[in-house]
Amino acid sequence: MSTATLSPSPPAQGDEVAQFRAFLRDDATRKVVEQVIGELMIPHATVVSGGIEKAIEALGRNRSPRLLLVDIAGLELPLSAINELADVCEPGVTVIAIGDRNDVGLFRDLISRGVFDYLVKPVTPSLLQRSLLNAAEGTSAPRQTNRLGRLVAFVGARGGVGTTMLAANTAWSIANLRQRRVAAVDLDLQFGSLGLALDLEPSHGLREAMESSSRVDGLYLERAMIKQSQTLHVLSAEEPLDDTLLTDSVALDLLLKELRARFHYVVLDVPRVVSPAWQYVLQSASNLVLVSEPSLAAMRDTLRIMSLLPTCNASCQLTLVANRVGEHKTGELSRAEFEKGVGRPLDVLLPFDPRAIAGAVNSGQPVAGGRSPVARGIAQLTDIVCGAPQAAKRRLLSLPAWLGGKE
Ligand SMILES: Nc1ncnc2c1ncn2[C@@H]1O[C@H](COP(=O)(O)OP(=O)(O)O)[C@@H](O)[C@H]1O
Ligand SMILES: [Mg+2]
Structure with missing residues (x-):
């Protein structure tokens, strides 16, 4: 039997992350779990009565804890649960399910949905111990089943088109x-203005994290991030x-992986300088929001x-945004001209509306929190990024015709 323990993670500051939580229905399983917790000396472990619900x-x-044990016994639809x-759950959580159906089909379906292991009752201490150690060590695990949060990159076609404004407001809206838990990161370490757009001080530590992979771990990030709210955490410099x-x-790869294991969405404000980081982000983003203007x-x-x-x-979801529409009375491309030029329809159009932007600055409230057409455009963009096409369609109808709505 292995003598390894589940290594205690250093206590996080603020909202602490538990190492292990179990949600169990019956006393017999509960006893086994408590015994194994004791044997493995798992710190910060809790066992709660009740199943996956x-x-x-x-x-x-x-x-969410790092490791989660859930009872799915007796459920008619365990997969929907x-x-x-x-x-x-936060994306990086490792889930082990315990059930009463000895069914290979169910096992495979659970694994394909990201569950790390499935144990059939009656669970023995040695079986559970092996499964927990596999989950904790990762290396002896049969496969990497951890899910990752979505990486949403905001890239501007030009400077000043509103990339930072949209990254900040979309991150704010999702969070x-x-x-949902959102990490917003400004990859421009010298001129970035994402923190400013969210009315936050620059954080400390992003540069170190981007320069040296040995600096990046969960505790370091917890400390480096500025919390705009419980759900929106920001890294800027x-x-x-x-x-x-x-x-x-x-280092950038490691930083983004750590963040994606902890947050549902990692929103990146990407500077418009082609660099290895720029190329890396373009290659690994789940969503690319390409911000443009009608010029x-x-x-x-x-x-x-x-x-x-x-x-x-190729699997990246592209969202094409035209911002600052209507800023120049003359010389601006029409929507049709722009779409013909790029060979693709625009997904979201936002009007030039300095009043709404200034109003947001004065009130200290992000423009997305208001009711202006810019706020409606941001809501539409958020729906597209998070996947709510119906809601997006409804909002589209309420926009003026030029901006894509129906009169
Ligand atoms: N739709 C808009 N209407 C009016 N002003 C806007 C709009 N979008 C962005 N801005 C303003 O334009 C300026 C540049 O925006 P920013 O987000 O910093 O651009 P980028 O990051 O692309 O350089 C900011 O002052 C911002 O508040
Ligand atoms: Mg910017």
Whole structure:
């Protein structure tokens, strides 16, 4: 028998993450679990009475543990319960299910939905211990089943088109209106303005995390992030302009993986300088929100960036946004001209509305929290990123005709 223990994670500051929680229906299993917790010396472990329904209810309100044991015995639709659990859980949680059906089909379905292991009752201490150690060590695990949060990259076709404004407001909306955990990261360490757009001080530690992979771990990130709210955590910097930054792709990769294991969405404000980091982000993003404006130069660069995707990241979901529409009375491309030029319809159009933007700054409330047409456009964009096409369609109808609605 292995003598390894589940290594205690250092206590996180603020909202602490439990190492282990079990939601169990029957006393026999509960006794076995408590015995194994003792033998493995798992710190911060709790056992709760009640099955997966109780877990769904509890995790909807609290931080998820690293390792979660849920009882699915007696359920008619265990897979829908697992799907529901996945919706409320943080992405990086390792889930082990315990049930009463000795059924290979069910086992395979659970694994394909990201469950790490499935144990059939009566569970023995040695079986449970082996499963927990596999889950904790990862290395001896049969496969990597952890899910990751979505990586949503905001890239501007030109400078000043509103990329930061949209990244900040979309992150804010997903976190505060949809209650999902969001990490917003400004990859421009010197000129970035994501923190400013959210009325936050720059955080400390992003540069170190991007320069050296050895710095990146969960505790470091917990400390480095500025919390705009319980659900929106921000990493930004204001590094001296006379410093040469030595950002490293391996460190960036690790940083993003750590964040994606902890947050449902990682929103990136990507600077418009083609660098290894820029290329890495384009290759690994789940969603690319390409922000443009109705000018010839922006149309050209939209097309150039779009044309990279099929070869570098074919599965990436592209959302094309035209912002600042109507800013210039003359010389602006029409919607039809722009769409013809890029060979694709625009997904979201936002009007130029300095009043709404200034109003938001004065009230200290993000523009997405208001009722302006810009706020409606951001809501539409948020629906597209999070996948709610029906809601998006409804909002589209309420926009003026030029902006895509019906009169
Ligand atoms: N739809 C809009 N209407 C009016 N002002 C806007 C709009 N979108 C962005 N802005 C303003 O334009 C400026 C540039 O936006 P920003 O998000 O910093 O652009 P980028 O990140 O693409 O350089 C900011 O002052 C921002 O508040
Ligand atoms: Mg910007």
